[in-house]
Amino acid sequence: MRERLLAWVKRSIMEIILFVLCAILAFEAEGFFSVDNLLNVLRNVSMQGIIAFGMTMVIISGEIDLSVGSAVAFAGCLTAYLTQHLAGAGLAIELAVPTAMLAALLVGLSVGALSGFIRVRFGVPTFIITLAWMTVLTGSAQLITGGFPLTPFPEWYNFLGGGYLLGVPFPALVFALVFLTTHFLMGYTTLGRSIYAVGGNAEAARLSGIEVGKIKITVMAIVAFLAALAGIMQSAEIMSGAATTARGWELDVIAAVIIGGTSLMGGEGQIRGTLIGVVFLGILVNGMTLMNISEYWQLVVRGALILSAVLINRAHQ
Amino acid sequence: MSQSSFKLAVEDLGKDYPGTVALDGVSVGFAPGEVHALIGKNGAGKSTLVKILAGSVTPSRGRILCDGAPVALRSPQDAFDYGIAMVYQELSLVPGLTVAENILLGRTPKRRGLIDWTATYARAEEVLARLGVAIDVRARTGDLGVAQQQIVEIAKAMSFDPAVLILDEPTSALATHETEQLFRVVKGLAAAGVAIIYISHRLQELHSIADRVTVLRDGHHIGTVAMRDTSIAEIVQMMFGEVAQQERPDDLQPGANPVLEVKGLSRGDAFTDVSFALYEGEILGIAGMLGAGRTELLRALFGADACDRGQVLVQGQRVAAPTPPKMKAQGLAFTPENRKEEALIQAHSIRANMCLASMGRIARRGYITRVEEQAVVDALVTQLEIKVADTEAPVSALSGGNQQKVVLGNWLGNRPRVILFDEPTRGVDVQAKQQIFEAMWDLSRQGIASLFVSTELEELVEVCHRILIMREGQIEGQVRPGEISADELALRCMGTARNA
Numbered sequence: 001m002r003e004r005l006l007a008w009v010k011r012s013i014m015e016i017i018l019f020v021l022c023a024i025l026a027f028e029a030e031g032f033f034s035v036d037n038l039l040n041v042l043r044n045v046s047m048q049g050i051i052a053f054g055m056t057m058v059i060i061s062g063e064i065d066l067s068v069g070s071a072v073a074f075a076g077c078l079t080a081y082l083t084q085h086l087a088g089a090g091l092a093i094e095l096a097v098p099t100a101m102l103a104a105l106l107v108g109l110s111v112g113a114l115s116g117f118i119r120v121r122f123g124v125p126t127f128i129i130t131l132a133w134m135t136v137l138t139g140s141a142q143l144i145t146g147g148f149p150l151t152p153f154p155e156w157y158n159f160l161g162g163g164y165l166l167g168v169p170f171p172a173l174v175f176a177l178v179f180l181t182t183h184f185l186m187g188y189t190t191l192g193r194s195i196y197a198v199g200g201n202a203e204a205a206r207l208s209g210i211e212v213g214k215i216k217i218t219v220m221a222i223v224a225f226l227a228a229l230a231g232i233m234q235s236a237e238i239m240s241g242a243a244t245t246a247r248g249w250e251l252d253v254i255a256a257v258i259i260g261g262t263s264l265m266g267g268e269g270q271i272r273g274t275l276i277g278v279v280f281l282g283i284l285v286n287g288m289t290l291m292n293i294s295e296y297w298q299l300v301v302r303g304a305l306i307l308s309a310v311l312i313n314r315a316h317q
Numbered sequence: 318m319s320q321s322s323f324k325l326a327v328e329d330l331g332k333d334y335p336g337t338v339a340l341d342g343v344s345v346g347f348a349p350g351e352v353h354a355l356i357g358k359n360g361a362g363k364s365t366l367v368k369i370l371a372g373s374v375t376p377s378r379g380r381i382l383c384d385g386a387p388v389a390l391r392s393p394q395d396a397f398d399y400g401i402a403m404v405y406q407e408l409s410l411v412p413g414l415t416v417a418e419n420i421l422l423g424r425t426p427k428r429r430g431l432i433d434w435t436a437t438y439a440r441a442e443e444v445l446a447r448l449g450v451a452i453d454v455r456a457r458t459g460d461l462g463v464a465q466q467q468i469v470e471i472a473k474a475m476s477f478d479p480a481v482l483i484l485d486e487p488t489s490a491l492a493t494h495e496t497e498q499l500f501r502v503v504k505g506l507a508a509a510g511v512a513i514i515y516i517s518h519r520l521q522e523l524h525s526i527a528d529r530v531t532v533l534r535d536g537h538h539i540g541t542v543a544m545r546d547t548s549i550a551e552i553v554q555m556m557f558g559e560v561a562q563q564e565r566p567d568d569l570q571p572g573a574n575p576v577l578e579v580k581g582l583s584r585g586d587a588f589t590d591v592s593f594a595l596y597e598g599e600i601l602g603i604a605g606m607l608g609a610g611r612t613e614l615l616r617a618l619f620g621a622d623a624c625d626r627g628q629v630l631v632q633g634q635r636v637a638a639p640t641p642p643k644m645k646a647q648g649l650a651f652t653p654e655n656r657k658e659e660a661l662i663q664a665h666s667i668r669a670n671m672c673l674a675s676m677g678r679i680a681r682r683g684y685i686t687r688v689e690e691q692a693v694v695d696a697l698v699t700q701l702e703i704k705v706a707d708t709e710a711p712v713s714a715l716s717g718g719n720q721q722k723v724v725l726g727n728w729l730g731n732r733p734r735v736i737l738f739d740e741p742t743r744g745v746d747v748q749a750k751q752q753i754f755e756a757m758w759d760l761s762r763q764g765i766a767s768l769f770v771s772t773e774l775e776e777l778v779e780v781c782h783r784i785l786i787m788r789e790g791q792i793e794g795q796v797r798p799g800e801i802s803a804d805e806l807a808l809r810c811m812g813t814a815r816n817a
Contacts, residue, residue, distance in 0.1 A: 190676045200662035208673040209645030
């Protein structure tokens with residue numbers, strides 16, 4: 001009985017910590033435990049969260065993507081840029097916006113697939129490839145916007161970032177959908193099993209007849225696609241394409257994945273864990289803001305808690 | 318040689334590990350100026366013996382004498398202090414540093430806290446000069462050939478002025494002309510009075526390097542003989558002993574249709590112009606010495622490495638540019654030589670490891686559940702008698718034999734036609750070994766063919782229908798197990814006739 005309890009504690013340590021954090025905030029932070037506030041938390045975490053699920057797959061496969069922050073900014077700017085030009089060329093705005101969105105998603109997907117291809121074909125680590133993309137994409141976003149935010153969007157576009165459906169923020173619904181999809185992919189498909197296998201031991205996977213190259217290209221494309229998706233929603237929330245948004249997101253995203261118990265060495269991790277990691281970070285920021293803790297202190301506390309969470313996770317593995 | 322003339326000697330030395338006796342009652346001495354070869358099959362106890370001498374393993378029984386006086390070697394440092402240096406099989410050089418830095422690693426002469434390069438190069442050159450070789454001490458070590466790196470490794474050991482030098486398979490990675498260079502260095506050291514202990518698998522080279530040979534078998538000291546008084550055939554006889562030949566069940570009949578045909582296959586300098594056919598239900602062995610190209614051949618057949626020339630046909634159909642996924646789809650399976658690195662995901666569960674190759678077959682349109690996997694895994698666990706309490710436990714928790722069965726099970730789930738076994742019994746206990754053979758025989762009854770590579774020639778003689786002999790990358794001939802004994806097979810693999 002005691003052993004089983006201990007095993008349960010070990011397995012669910014992050015859930016327990018998250019629960020304790022919520023309990024403390026419910027008493028200490030005024031207005032924390034209200035439906036409005038919790039929905040707000042969900043909306044705030046949803047864009048980074050969407051990327052974090054893709055990042056989990058990438059990290060489990062033994063790779064990394066440092067360019068997701070710039071990819072978010074670039075996708076938003078590209079959508080704005082294309083909308084402006086398509087509308088300027090006489091296309092109806094109702095058609096220009098979806099066309100621009102689709103193009104931004106496809107470009108995002110291709111950038112990721114290209115990273116994967118370079119990784120597989122030339123053996124360059126994704127750490128380097130995506131580091132290069134990071135500056136290329138930030139620079140490209142600046143180039144197409146000319147350094148100033150573009151604001152070609154019609155009013156209704158805001159729904160994608162700031163709207164509500166059945167009382168739930170629209171990005172939170174997308175977040176939930178991406179969670180369910182990636183959870184299913186990783187847990188119940190041969191693609192997911194292959195991703196774990198490739199990250200666990202790429203050579204064993206290859207000699208078991210798994211197409212390691214295809215798997216790597218696929219995960220890199222998925223995370224880049226999700227970053228572009230988040231970028232579009234982000235541009236909808238702020239109603240502009242700005243090259244300076246989402247700076248440093250890659251670190252928050254990776255932090256959420258690691259807090260969720262995914263191993264940076266590859267081969268181990270869970271989408272469910274990342275969900276906890278994302279919500280944990282979101283609640284932490286929200287709670288501290290409600291408690292009027294200064295921005296500077298928030299950064300310090302957040303960093304310290306990220307490290308503690310990872311240490312606790314490590315100690316229990 | 319009298320007892321006192323030995324620089325280093327062991328008396329009645331023994332080492333027990335839980336469940337096995339690795340070494341028992343070994344008494345042998347090593348004299349200054351002699352090259353003393355240590356010979357035996359895998360698991361004969363050679364490594365245990367030299368590890369004891371190098372201070373990294375503590376013996377369970379017996380004495381170690383240095384200059385006739387008993388000594389205790391509790392750590393590598395102790396051994397070092399008594400003048401015993403060891404060069405391991407795996408090179409321990411830092412490729413990015415110069416030769417001189419590697420030779421004097423951690424001991425580079427300094428002046429005012431900075432490295433004194435003039436002195437460093439001079440000292441390193443002096444060490445190499447004593448070995449009688451000319452290697453540029455300023456060269457980047459990684460740019461040197463393997464033989465030269467091996468010599469740098471020896472130079473590093475010699476820079477400590479040891480009285481005893483242990484070499485663990487120094488020629489295993491070398492080509493013939495490189496071996497000669499190494500031998501000159503080793504003989505020079507012996508002439509200078511160093512006692513050299515030399516482990517090797519290459520029996521052919523013993524005549525050109527060793528003065529005396531000690532043969533170990535199953536941890537026992539079989540004998541020590543002077544090289545000039547013996548022959549390779551006699552040494553092989555000592556290594557293998559009288560083996561009770563186990564019989565292959567006689568109901569196994571290979572079919573008439575070839576499932577796998579290889580025509581003129583070549584790959585770089587690994588193997589050349591290899592041709593053979595493997596028939597339904599046949600167990601075909603490939604015998605050969607280390608470096609004969611057997612592993613490379615199996616890897617190429619499975620598409621793990623590309624070939625330069627030749628054809629691979631599965632059931633009469635040519636497979637162009639084989640890759641592992643392609644060959645898997647053709648019904649081939651491959652259990653690699655290095656189980657831990659190439660076949661298993663150590664941190665993952667036994668279940669996950671048993672569904673690696675077959676998940677495409679278990680899943681319906683890419684959708685797979687644990688329940689479906691579990692049914693397949695449970696059936697395989699029963700079939701292969703894998704001893705496991707919980708298939709969710711990490712595969713690393715299993716013994717070598719059970720891990721090997723997991724690797725085999727992984728492929729059986731995919732219903733293969735041909736299984737390529739590379740050293741399936743390495744690091745596997747006797748009982749599991751027998752179970753693996755029985756699994757091969759069972760597969761043969763179902764018409765599944767096996768291509769079986771093993772360094773343990775007795776196994777091939779016991780298990781196979783037919784054995785190909787591979788030497789220096791070529792198929793030299795074939796034999797049937799009834800016609801040949803393991804030691805005769807060993808001689809043929811070496812290219813030495815019985816009475817040479």
